[in-house]
Amino acid sequence: MKPPRRASRLADVAALAGVSITTVSHVVNGTRFVAPDTRDRVRHALESLSYEPPPLAVRPRTGRVLGLAITGASNPYFGELIQGVESEASRAGFALLLCDTHDDAQREAAAVAMLLAHNVEAIVIAPTPGWESVTLPLLRKHQTPFVLVDRMSDVRCDQVGTENEAVSVALVEHLLDLGHRRIGMLTGLEGLSTTKERWRGYVRAHELLGVPVDAGLAVAAHSTVAGGRAATAKLLRLDHPPTAIFSGNNAMTIGALLALKEAGRHVPDDVALVTFDDFEWASAMSPALTAAAQPFHAMGAQAVQLLLRRLADPFAPRHIVRLPAEIEHRESCGCRPDAVSASVG
Incomplete structure (x- = not known):
């Protein structure tokens, strides 16, 4: 017997959650804002039906890559931080893949999912409000090393920011x-x-x-x-x-x-x-x-250094850096x- 097509599975999820197939797609792919209560219903339906989206078709990488998820184009002031990340990554032999989160938790989760699909080794992230409930579970599920930059959190992880x-x-x-x-x-x-x-x-x-x-x-x-x-x-x-x-x-x-x-x-x-x-x-x-x-430039460079340390020793104690202004x-x-x-x- 052939496995159910993705469209019919999405339809099953939509029916169980009481929403449209389009809404389910937005929740799965993080492509548009969905109200929290609706999003929770969809996620419950996804779990109940054991729905797993098909993996993205991505060409194998030819070199080492770090990811950066940040509100970039929507906040040009972060340009100096991006330059700091890129220059330090390049110095260490990594290419940089950049995604703009637009300071929206769902778009951030979609950005991180895309970075993970492109096999980045680790991610620098300037977290959005609400990232702990949307993006953090994704990072932990894939066990991808990450470091927070500029915006700090109570989450136990490597972080670098300003005083x-x-x-x-x-x-x-x-x-x-x-x-x-x-x-x-x-x-x-x-x-x-x-x-x-x-x-x-x-x-x-x-x-x-x-x-x-x-x-x-x-x-x-x-x-x-x-x-x-x-x-x-x-x-x-x-x-x-x-x-x-x-x-x-x-x-x-x-x-x-x-x-x-x-x-x-x-x-x-x-x-x-x-x-x-x-x-x-x-x-x-x-x-x-x-x-x-x-x-900002030093902040970005320090974030990459923390990631390199984490990649070299996954069990190293977390490190939080506060830089002077x-x-x-x-x-x-x-x-x-x-x-x-x-x-x-």
Whole structure:
């Protein structure tokens, strides 16, 4: 007897889950967002029917390959990190296969599945919110070595990132030392360790100087330009708006600058501004931006080094690396242009 065709098996899964065949396909292949409750029904049906998708037809690799799953094209600022991964991988004799996760857990899982189908030996991943329930089981099922980069996790694995909390304390403490007592914060994408750690730094800086934290001055800006623009506009509409703003990442900073310009507010005379993530053009602006510059190239190179260590010794103890960031004191905080830079970490 011939085995059931894939289409009929998908139909069985769809019937059991009470969804369309297209929805089952999206869950299996990770090609589109599916609501969590629907996704759970489909996965339960897949398990109940012991459905296994056919393996992808992939030509055998001719050399050693590492995978990188990161929000790349959708976040160009990660370009320097990608360069760090690629250069260190190349130096070690590996080619690099890159997939863009677009900061979406299901697209991330699909990207990792594709990397695994192409027989990568190990994977560098900048995890999306919710990766533990979608992507992590896939990595563990295939027993593929991986390392987290930039975004940290409680999962026991190799990781490399920046000293987010300490750097945030230094940036906000600097504003407090300059006399600001109402400091707004643009917070990043919910569920990311970077968002949590930078928020903790904001709070800790206030605690260190005995200044109460006004929760109404922290606004979610979702790590996007549009989010930063809307959040800054919201802060400026308050009865007692902030006299300074701490932006949690580069995209939100652009949005903040747009909102301040639209409102006719001048930096730093009307509102001081400091930001996590430096720009190549930050010093060319007027006023130049005070920013924390992350060592992204070094971060990417270190991630590959951790993978090489893991490939050489699968039973080596996990290693977590936190790299220092360089704070560039410029003019947007209200300092003199010749202020000295500082390293935190």
